[in-house]
Amino acid sequence: xxxxxxxxxxxxxxxxxxxxxxxxxxxxxxxxxxxxxxxxxxxxxxxxxxxxxxxxxxxxxxxxxxxxxxxxxxxxxxxxxxxxxxxxxxxxxxxxxxxxxxxxxxxxxxxxxxxxxxxxxxxxxxxxxxxxxxxxxxxxxxxxxxxxxxxxxxxxxxxxxxxxxxxxxxxxxxxxxxx
Amino acid sequence: xxxxxxxxxxxxxxxxxxxxxxxxxxxxxxxxxxxxxxxxxxxxxxxxxxxxxxxxxxxxxxxxxx
Numbered sequence: 153x154x155x156x157x158x159x160x161x162x163x164x165x166x167x168x169x170x171x172x173x174x175x176x177x178x179x180x181x182x183x184x185x186x187x188x189x190x191x192x193x194x195x196x197x198x199x200x201x202x203x204x205x206x207x208x209x210x211x212x213x214x215x216x217x218x219x220x221x222x223x224x225x226x227x228x229x230x231x232x233x234x235x236x237x238x239x240x241x242x243x244x245x246x247x248x249x250x251x252x253x254x255x256x257x258x259x260x261x262x263x264x265x266x267x268x269x270x271x272x273x274x275x276x277x278x279x280x281x282x283x284x285x286x287x288x289x290x291x292x293x294x295x296x297x298x299x300x301x302x303x304x305x306x307x308x309x310x311x312x313x314x315x316x317x318x319x320x321x322x323x324x325x326x327x328x329x330x331x
Numbered sequence: 332x333x334x335x336x337x338x339x340x341x342x343x344x345x346x347x348x349x350x351x352x353x354x355x356x357x358x359x360x361x362x363x364x365x366x367x368x369x370x371x372x373x374x375x376x377x378x379x380x381x382x383x384x385x386x387x388x389x390x391x392x393x394x395x396x397x
Contacts, residue, residue, distance in 0.1 A: 167379040173390070181390040183383065187375050196371045266371075323378040327371030 169321040171309035173208070180209075180310040187326065189218060189301040193270040194329035197227075197305065200260045200322040203253045207232035208317035209310035214267060214326075216303050222296040225267040225274055229253070232312050238265075238274055240289040247277060247284050260322060266329055267291060275329075 173179040197214050213226035228237040228244060229251070236248040253261060264278040272293060274286040305326060309319040377385070 167382065169379050169383055169386070179390065182388065184387045184389070185375075185377070185385060186387070190374055192374075194371075195374075321379070323376065325376040326374045328374050329371040 168202075169307070170318055171210075171307065171321070172316065172318045173309050173311040175311045175316050178311075180308055183307045183321075185305045185324070187303045187305070189216070189303055190328060191218075192328040193268070194266055194275060195269055195303070196264060196266045196325075196327035196329045198262075198264040198323075198325040198327065199307075200262055201229070202260050202320040202322070203229075203231055204318040204320060205315065206254050206317060207312040208319055209308070209312070210319045211306075211308045211310075212263065212265065213306040213308070214265070214303065215306065216269060217296070217298050218301050220295055220299055221293060222298065223267075223269065223272060223291055223293040225265065225291045227263055227265045227277055229261075229263075236277065236279060236284075238277065238286055238289055239292060240274070241292050245289060247286055248279060248282075251279070 169183060171181050171183060173181045195214055195216065197212060199212055201210060203210070208231050210229040210231070211226050213224055215222060215224045217223075224239075226239050228239065230237060231251075231253050234249065234251050234253075235246045236251060237244040237246045239245075262278065262280050264276075266275040266277075267273075268275045268287065268291075272291045274289040274291060277284045277286050303326070305324060307321060307324070309317070311317050
């Protein structure tokens with residue numbers, strides 16, 4: 153299915169973004185928002201996410217591009233292995249296990265990722281009311297082809313090939329944090 | 332209040348592109364028992380009340396939709 157096709161809004165409160173990958177085990181669907189660059193020591197990304205059915209991958213990523221250097225950090229919700237992970241310079245590292253988003257009652261999960269842009273490190277990840285210190289993880293960065301300064305937010309849902317899975321995102325907030 | 336600074340000064344410059352009030356109440360209005368850390372200043376937000384305007388949607392070869 154092509155980008156932009158079958159767009160619709162699910163009415164949960166004011167509206168939600170629904171990401172629904174197909175289900176042959178390799179499918180991913182992305183929603184990307186491009187924003188002007190802001191020079192911040194810390195950036196925060198806050199989301200409310202619901203998992204209508206599982207297993208599904210959900211990854212929220214902040215990219216910051218300044219003078220051709222791309223810094224990025226993400227939060228990965230793996231509902232198959234029931235874990236949270238972040239991608240540091242060595243790959244994905246689990247930061248919390250035993251999460252269980254599969255329940256009889258669907259609920260919103262609150263996520264807040266804070267990146268230390270000044271020192272190129274992660275800062276904290278909040279999962280509902282639990283704050284996880286991830287300040288010992290180094291953010292990946294690379295010299296890319298992009299010469300346009302900016303910040304982008306990428307939301308991705310990927311399937312595990314066992315059915316149709318949907319992820320709902322109710323809101324996204326990008327914040328400038330103080331250290 | 333009028334600052335006594337020339338109009339070309341960089342002092343008091345703001346980094347905020349958008350400042351909105353009470354956006355941190357969004358989580359509270361959802362009725363969750365969980366509480367998000369309400370730190371930081373809002374640079375940008377979207378609650379999808381206007382659909383997915385401004386978002387770029389793409390998918391892998393296999394497909395999907397948003």
